[in-house]
Amino acid sequence: MTRSLPLTAEERLWYRRQTVLPEIGEAGQERLKGARVLVIGAGGLGSPLLLYLAGAGVGTLGIVDFDLVEVSNLHRQILHRADRLDTLKTESAEATLRALNPHVTIVRHDCAIGRDNAADLVAAYDIVADGSDNFATRDAVHAACLAARVPLVSAAAQLTDGLLTTFKAWLGPPHPCYRCLFPDAPPQALTPSCAEIGVLGPALGLLGSMQATAVIREILEDEPGLSGTLLMVDAWRHEVAHTQLPRRAGCPVCDAPQPPVTGGNRLTSSPAESS
Template structure:
């Protein structure tokens, strides 16, 4: 078999889908996606995007693999302990799909560098674990005109939505959902309160689907909709997320940027 035949066979179960086909597969191959975090959410997200044939995947994480990661961060294994997560991720993803480009960004992302990093990609998927990082990434995406697919999870519950308020229409922004910075005791870290591994996997997989949909222009977009997942109840609820009147970011007022430079980007979960 020729190299092209091998690649064609690799994606054969996907290209038979009428929503994708050969044209859609070519679109995915030419797409560049930046993933924030190579942890709980980033693991299934990156693995499924690699398997789907997204041509270039950028991976941002400055953390190393620790034993407490392994029950849910399935990109990594015990043979990767103390290894940078980006290096471990590239090793796993290259084994899943050798036909794509993998780019490591071993650095925190925040207000100082988010716009530079985001500008290199077509779409951003955020799986970070703190408000300031998410806020800085969203602001950079809005300024750069890039769609952001965002997921978060704690305990056994997660949320998922897509932000593209840079487009015309009633697309809400991150600050429509979070008009104020939450207090640390309101949004504690997973290390403090725990998280269920399979629930993280489910959210990361749902996030991968939304990334693929946005790259291919498959409707409906999650922009304007908030998905809430309860793992133990096995329930998914979708609620309207409207553009908020008077929003300080996408409304008429100027929104002050988050201060404090780069916030640590620790992978979600």
């Protein structure tokens, strides 16, 4: 389980409307304070996600992004503002989140994340939340999380729709991995970016808020989580559908022998280890 840190008197007051919830309580709030969450991307999904995680008092938030704030971001990336154009998104995000909740520690990672550095970045965190916009990044982040046995809460959105699920494939069947859902890199022609086809700001707000809730539930180990379930959200029609996401027979990732755990901070063990 994630570590707990005691609350100060000010924090007890700060989170009172949240600790009164039976789902959270003061013990849950102490676990939120002790948790370290890495968010990939301070963009359309990362904005609502980081705002709600910081607001909720998740104690340490790492942010990975290398981009600058552009004017075309502002309709949806609500961490950023018109007076911060051309500044790093991580810098803008840090300013917004510090102003929202000074109790939270923000750790900036002003870089891209890929095969070469994902394991090092993931190693310092308990949970990763991915809001990136391409297969290569998602695949690299998933591989690092699987090797380190770090839950990965993954969301994606385009147009007015989005997907949300959690990957914890090291737990074994029936938990699927990212490659069970996407066996191969899709051809570039089939994966147009938001820049090409557009995305609705509130759809990202909806997905990012749901992703933040999933992260909070992972921190509190509220079962069953979303591993093995795919949420499909149609923001325009106000519809949310759940479908089972099975482990795929013949998946090269799931069928591969599990390597030793990387990193040193994993507190979540597989059933085999805990029995």
